[in-house]
Amino acid sequence: MVADGTKTQVVVVGAGPVGLMLAGELRLGGADVVVLERRTAPTTASRATTLHARTMEILDSRGLLDRLGPVPNEVTGHFGGIPLDLSLPGRHPGQWKVPQARTEELLHDWATELGAVVLRGHELRALEVTADHVLAEVAGPVGHLALRAKYVVGCDGEDSTVRRLGGFDFPGTDASRELLRADVAGIDIPDRRFERLERGLAIAARRPDGVTRIMVHEFDRPRRTTGEPGFDDIVQAWRRVTDEDISGGTPLWVNAFGDASRQAARYRDVRLFLAGDAAHQQMPIGGQALNLGLQDAVNLGWKLAAQVRGRGPEGLLDSYHTERHAVGSRTLGNIRAQALLLLGPTETGPVRAVVGELLARDGVREHLAGMISGLDVRYDVGPGSHPLLGARLPYARLLHGGEGGGEPAGEAREMTTPELLRTGRGLLLDLSGDPAHADRTRAAAGPWSGLVDTVIATHRGAGADATPDGALSGTDAVLVRPDGHVAWTGSEGEPDLVTALGRWFGAPAAPHNVMTSKKRRYDMGRLNGRTALVTGASRGIGRATAVRLAQEGALVAVHYASGQEDAEETVASIEKDGGRAFAVQAELGVPGDVHRLFVALENGLKERTGSTELNILVNNAGVMGGAAAEDTTPEQFDRLMAVNAKAPFFIVQRALQNIPSGGRIVNISSGLTRFANPQEIAYAMTKGAVEMLALHYAKALGPRNITVNSVAPGITRNGNPAFGIPEAVEQMAAMSTFNRVGEPQDIADVVAFLATDDARWITGAFIDATGGTLLG
Numbered sequence: 133m134v135a136d137g138t139k140t141q142v143v144v145v146g147a148g149p150v151g152l153m154l155a156g157e158l159r160l161g162g163a164d165v166v167v168l169e170r171r172t173a174p175t176t177a178s179r180a181t182t183l184h185a186r187t188m189e190i191l192d193s194r195g196l197l198d199r200l201g202p203v204p205n206e207v208t209g210h211f212g213g214i215p216l217d218l219s220l221p222g223r224h225p226g227q228w229k230v231p232q233a234r235t236e237e238l239l240h241d242w243a244t245e246l247g248a249v250v251l252r253g254h255e256l257r258a259l260e261v262t263a264d265h266v267l268a269e270v271a272g273p274v275g276h277l278a279l280r281a282k283y284v285v286g287c288d289g290e291d292s293t294v295r296r297l298g299g300f301d302f303p304g305t306d307a308s309r310e311l312l313r314a315d316v317a318g319i320d321i322p323d324r325r326f327e328r329l330e331r332g333l334a335i336a337a338r339r340p341d342g343v344t345r346i347m348v349h350e351f352d353r354p355r356r357t358t359g360e361p362g363f364d365d366i367v368q369a370w371r372r373v374t375d376e377d378i379s380g381g382t383p384l385w386v387n388a389f390g391d392a393s394r395q396a397a398r399y400r401d402v403r404l405f406l407a408g409d410a411a412h413q414q415m416p417i418g419g420q421a422l423n424l425g426l427q428d429a430v431n432l433g434w435k436l437a438a439q440v441r442g443r444g445p446e447g448l449l450d451s452y453h454t455e456r457h458a459v460g461s462r463t464l465g466n467i468r469a470q471a472l473l474l475l476g477p478t479e480t481g482p483v484r485a486v487v488g489e490l491l492a493r494d495g496v497r498e499h500l501a502g503m504i505s506g507l508d509v510r511y512d513v514g515p516g517s518h519p520l521l522g523a524r525l526p527y528a529r530l531l532h533g534g535e536g537g538g539e540p541a542g543e544a545r546e547m548t549t550p551e552l553l554r555t556g557r558g559l560l561l562d563l564s565g566d567p568a569h570a571d572r573t574r575a576a577a578g579p580w581s582g583l584v585d586t587v588i589a590t591h592r593g594a595g596a597d598a599t600p601d602g603a604l605s606g607t608d609a610v611l612v613r614p615d616g617h618v619a620w621t622g623s624e625g626e627p628d629l630v631t632a633l634g635r636w637f638g639a640p641a642a643p644h645n646v647m648t649s650k651k652r653r654y655d656m657g658r659l660n661g662r663t664a665l666v667t668g669a670s671r672g673i674g675r676a677t678a679v680r681l682a683q684e685g686a687l688v689a690v691h692y693a694s695g696q697e698d699a700e701e702t703v704a705s706i707e708k709d710g711g712r713a714f715a716v717q718a719e720l721g722v723p724g725d726v727h728r729l730f731v732a733l734e735n736g737l738k739e740r741t742g743s744t745e746l747n748i749l750v751n752n753a754g755v756m757g758g759a760a761a762e763d764t765t766p767e768q769f770d771r772l773m774a775v776n777a778k779a780p781f782f783i784v785q786r787a788l789q790n791i792p793s794g795g796r797i798v799n800i801s802s803g804l805t806r807f808a809n810p811q812e813i814a815y816a817m818t819k820g821a822v823e824m825l826a827l828h829y830a831k832a833l834g835p836r837n838i839t840v841n842s843v844a845p846g847i848t849r850n851g852n853p854a855f856g857i858p859e860a861v862e863q864m865a866a867m868s869t870f871n872r873v874g875e876p877q878d879i880a881d882v883v884a885f886l887a888t889d890d891a892r893w894i895t896g897a898f899i900d901a902t903g904g905t906l907l908g
């Protein structure tokens with residue numbers, strides 16, 4: 133809920149593709165973000181439709197390609213209208229055709245699933261920047277509100293309000309030429325690919341859905357100076373240039389774009405940033421503008437997230453301007469050159485002929501294809517001359533046998549480089565094949581373990597899918613930033629590695645945070661060396677379970693929603709007895725809950741074990757209903773379902789990335805799935821749903837040697853005031869054959885047993901832990 137006075141870490145202005153990409157990247161990095169969008173509904177216009185190879189790689193590294201579905205591809209692009217073969221080594225050569233509405237929808241879903249808050253119908257009106265925050269004044273559908281953030285990023289397009297309010301310089305040239313553009317249904321004209329005719333340029337391309345996109349420019353006609361064109365303007369211009377009549381068509385979208393070229397002098401002004409078209413205005417030739425903007429967002433997201441989480445090294449935020457301004461300036465240059473070739477007067481003919489000849493030559497073709505696809509972007513990341521330094525991590529298939537922490541390697545799994553980047557953290561990839569080298573790599577990266585994943589792997593070998601150019605084979609190890617750019621390469625260069633880690637990921641964590649496996653072996657108990665997550669462990673059954681698992685030697689993540697003090701007390705009581713635990717906060721049943729939980733969990737595990745491995749998951753957090761069926765509102769019902777059933781499902785789904793062979797999942801159900809209570813019908817339904825998790829997942833996860841069981845408590849003493857009323861306790865106790873109410877420890881002991889190796893033969897089971905309630 134965003135109300136007047138809400139504090140967040142980052143406000144992003146603009147929910148177009150760039151703002152949404154940034155919001156997702158910020159959430160991936162663990163930053164809170166609110167996105168403001170003036171429009172009340174997402175765009176339905178096709179607008180920018182081209183995704184280039186580098187953008188496709190980025191989407192792959194976030195796991196978004198499968199969600200995008202099948203995408204038509206053309207390997208041939210153009211440079212100023214002259215055909216250009218865009219194929220280069222990599223997985224996604226060429227241009228990929230995705231309507232902007234689809235790209236936006238995908239990024240919106242992704243960002244909001246990760247917990248970004250997107251407010252439509254909210255317009256930025258004023259910004260006040262102080263020494264430690266920015267106050268954004270916003271006009272919304274129900275009046276004005278002020279948001280307080282650490283940083284504000286303008287992803288609000290060519291006419292950026294953030295740029296204006298922030299007083300950013302925006303030097304460059306105004307448009308002198310213009311292309312009219314329309315998507316038209318119901319016309320049947322020949323396709324034209326960049327045809328320079330006597331009076332102008334004509335482009336027509338019929339899409340599979342029968343809609344034709346046309347673009348037209350008249351060489352000698354002055355640029356219109358009034359607003360957006362009407363369809364009639366386009367009909368007339370098309371007739372003058374091609375002699376064809378398209379007046380009978382139905383315009384679906386009409387606009388014009390000029391060859392203005394401007395770039396903000398600075399992309400950052402202390403607490404304000406610009407990205408995408410807000411930072412650079414250019415002709416959208418060859419679809420470079422959208423790709424440039426998306427890549428701005430990916431460069432900025434992790435840096436800003438690190439900064440607001442207090443882990444950003446000095447200079448990190450400024451590197452956004454240094455890196456992206458240079459890329460933007462080069463792209464704007466190539467777009468201006470293309471605009472001249474494409475829209476220049478007939479005198480440009482000989483230049484086009486010469487450029488056409490050059491484009492056919494391999495060195496030239498590769499150079500321009502690298503520039504247009506975004507694959508040739510290299511940042512200055514520090515000393516060294518390795519060709520990978522500063523470039524994007526190339527695609528490779530690897531065999532990966534466990535990660536970090538000095539743990540013995542698990543079963544080798546095949547992974548690809550984009551998959552290794554999906555966490556949004558840094559990546560230290562050791563490919564040396566030498567265990568001693570791998571140990572040194574791991575040790576060097578230990579103090580950054582919450583921020584950088586260390587992966588020890590070997591090449592998968594040749595094959596259609598293997599590294600196309602063998603680019604990774606020339607180095608024993610690479611350090612990769614969350615945006616996929618290589619920040620360090622080396623073999624025996626550990627001092628350099630530590631410098632590079634410090635430069636991009638900040639100061640090392642204090643050594644006492646890093647728990648070595650050697651120390652862990654000294655712990656006593658049946659769960660030594662295991663890690664556990666207990667949801668809702670701030671009090672009640674969850675707290676008792678966390679304490680019990682810790683007594684058995686597990687490192688326990690004590691999850692809570694609002695009871696921070698209670699959770700800290702749980703951790704303190706575990707530590708007092710020599711156990712290990714840490715608290716993780718995440719409200720369940722709200723968008724982004726699972727992501728938030730796992731960011732905190734994985735950071736906590738990494739800092740303490742060097743790995744994100746989770747051996748035991750206890751889905752315990754829950755809310756009671758306490759309302760008769762006739763009084764239960766749809767909202768109450770949804771809330772019960774969201775916290776008690778939906779959250780455990782998605783927690784299990786996500787946790788399966790972390791749970792190794794031998795893992796344990798225990799879901800806390802309720803005796804109410806076996807005996808009736810009309811006050812708790814909706815609640816009992818949620819618990820019935822949770823029990824299905826055990827039945828079905830047990831079958832699915834048997835091959836992975838993971839057990840999944842349900843434990844059903846009966847009436848169990850928790851903080852509920854009813855347990856302070858002797859008569860009530862007496863009545864409740866009478867339901868159990870033991871004539872007492874359950875204690876949280878009664879349940880904790882059962883869960884702890886299920887978590888041990890002793891319970892290896894129990895899976896898919898329902899364990900009644902009701903103390904013989906209502907046996908009859």
Ligand code: NAP
Binds near residue numbers: 672673674755846
């Ligand atoms: P409790 O004392 O009420 O504690 C609930 C725990 O769940 C707290 O740690 C709470 O965190 C957390 N939680 C609640 N709503 C949450 C949300 N939206 N997001 C994240 N965390 C949330 O519970 P309990 O009585 O021990 O019950 C534990 C489990 O056993 C529940 O699943 C319950 O349904 C089940 N159960 C209990 C009984 C019983 O008689 N006690 C009987 C049968 C089944 P914060 O404190 O931080 O908000």
